[in-house]
Amino acid sequence: MTRKVLVLEDEANIRSFVVINLKRAGYDAIEAGTGEEALALIQQNPDIQVALLDIMLPGEMDGFEVCRRIRAGNSQMGIIMLTARTQEMDKVSGLMTGADDYVTKPFTPLELLARVNSHLRRYSKYLSALKEDGNKDHIYTIGGLELNEDTVEVSVDGEPVKLTPMEFKIVQLLIKNPGRVFSADEIYERIWNEKAVNTDTIMVHVRNIREKIEIDPANPRYLKVVWGLGYKMEKMS
Numbered sequence: 001m002t003r004k005v006l007v008l009e010d011e012a013n014i015r016s017f018v019v020i021n022l023k024r025a026g027y028d029a030i031e032a033g034t035g036e037e038a039l040a041l042i043q044q045n046p047d048i049q050v051a052l053l054d055i056m057l058p059g060e061m062d063g064f065e066v067c068r069r070i071r072a073g074n075s076q077m078g079i080i081m082l083t084a085r086t087q088e089m090d091k092v093s094g095l096m097t098g099a100d101d102y103v104t105k106p107f108t109p110l111e112l113l114a115r116v117n118s119h120l121r122r123y124s125k126y127l128s129a130l131k132e133d134g135n136k137d138h139i140y141t142i143g144g145l146e147l148n149e150d151t152v153e154v155s156v157d158g159e160p161v162k163l164t165p166m167e168f169k170i171v172q173l174l175i176k177n178p179g180r181v182f183s184a185d186e187i188y189e190r191i192w193n194e195k196a197v198n199t200d201t202i203m204v205h206v207r208n209i210r211e212k213i214e215i216d217p218a219n220p221r222y223l224k225v226v227w228g229l230g231y232k233m234e235k236m237s
């Protein structure tokens with residue numbers, strides 16, 4: 001099966017550079033020059049597994065808005081923002097709108113393909129990896145927080161919560177190890193199965209998770225920061 005990657009980039013030379021490299025690596029690259037075009041293509045190609053989104057775009061929508069709209073209807077697609085080196089805030093804003101990762105321009109084909117490959121590896125393993133524990137119970141709870149590995153659902157006090165795959169993986173890791181502190185590096189390495197690079201993404205994902213699962217994100221009940229060390233899910237009786 002060909003793996004489809006959406007490339008949203010308005011600069012024709014960057015877009016063709018990305019597309020050529022994706023095709024060379026065996027991907028089916030779908031091209032868009034505006035946010036509107038990208039969303040229409042996603043409608044027509046529900047099997048797109050990863051989207052690469054440039055931020056500054058002509059037209060009504062920027063890359064953040066496109067990301068937000070993709071996430072509103074699809075929590076499984078991998079979203080990688082293509083950010084400019086000078087705009088540090090782009091990374092954080094991108095993750096805040098639901099992106100999984102970012103690549104900073106200018107990037108080499110190797111860097112880009114490494115990110116895309118890790119996402120695809122992760123997605124293809126997504127469901128099977130969730131059940132790797134064999135016959136054990138696949139529902140984990142801490143207080144009112146519940147994670148079901150079979151249905152890939154999370155709820156708080158019975159209310160369903162929509163998490164991105166990356167957010168789900170983080171909650172899954174922490175809830176299965178209650179009370180244990182994980183550093184950002186360790187979370188990254190456990191989830192991506194590779195050496196930590198963009199660990200600042202973990203911080204933002206944690207913040208997004210809190211916004212979704214905590215009643216008072218500033219005073220969290222479940223996902224706690226252990227200053228200087230990392231993160232943990234509180235043990236509760």
Ligand code: CA
Nearest residue numbers: 010054056057
């Ligand atoms: Ca642009």
